Amino acid sequence: MDQARNFYNTILKSSHPLLLSFHLAGKAVPIVFYIIGSMFLNFTPQFITVVLLLSFDFYLTKNITGRKLVQLRWWYDSTDVNKDSNFTFESYKQYAPGPPINAIDSKLFWWSMYVTPVIWGVFAVLCLLRLKIFYLILVIVAMCLTAWNTYGFRCCDRWEPNSGQSDGQDTNNWFALPSVPGFENLSRLANIQSFFQRQ
Template sequence: MADEVNALRFSLSGHPVALGFFLGFRLAALLTYIFGLIFTSNFVLIFIIVMLLLAADFWNTKNVSGRILVGLRWWNESSANGDSVWVFESADPQRQINGTDARFFWTTLYSTPVIWGLLALLAILKFELIWLSLVVIAVILSSTNAMAFTRCDRFGKANGIANSMFARSSRSIMQRFGGSILSRVYGGYSG
């Protein structure tokens, strides 16, 4: 019965392909890590596959799925004087966002770092510190996307961005919203 309800909810998506890729990359990375631990001890193979899936998920979420499913996109660039500039893009507020797409997007966006965090805790408890390196990367990537999309959503709502106009904010705006750690980590990042 629960599978039928979830299938029905997924069929209500306005963009099932984008939603499928969004969920697929995340699930594939998690399942590859979990089943890789069970069926093989080949760290290098699992590390490479999970890293490729995490990178694909990060890029897809940031540039494609976020834009299609909830009308948001973000990126970071360096200004001429070397400061880190966070750029937020929001769709026209008149655009109707599909409720199913938005629920799947936000629920998955916030639950993924929590799941990876629990896997990190498990790796620590089992003293599998080599696997912890992979899980920490997964936590950082998924948390970065979650935090940036949250700020993008807040920034778009607070400033009433319309018609795909760009909202530029410097590191000080990120810090005002509580992103000082990310600003420090990615301060010199220009991509």
């Protein structure tokens, strides 16, 4: 009981206690529902519910809690074919000196971001050992969504706006997105197709 009270007091020290609570709940609820959902649901509704919860968490983290708790925001822009990287970042470093980032917000944000993909990775190993292929698909979706969000925020945090590099270009990039020739032509093809569909 004391641990719960201490955690509650820690949340209250946050600059945005309600948002921090939503952020942590967004990470925890899909995991809890994955664990106990099979007790009262079949696989298909459980799969759909967990994916919807993960999608909500992805959106909430990327667009709201990341911006408020650690003052970082990123998005993947596939329309500009002339950029070296398709990542676009907004960071507190651009607007310095800005309001300080609360240490509690930052610590809990980053811990939750790094721990969540690891938990889903453990579930993936368990699914492999038990040969639960359909649950493995669900866990891989969860792992991809949480890891992609973590990767985006990690790159955004490491990004230096005055370093002369374009958005998302990182010299020490530990994960480079594959460049597939011809994908940039898809947007041009869509423009041509929409031109001929006009009446």
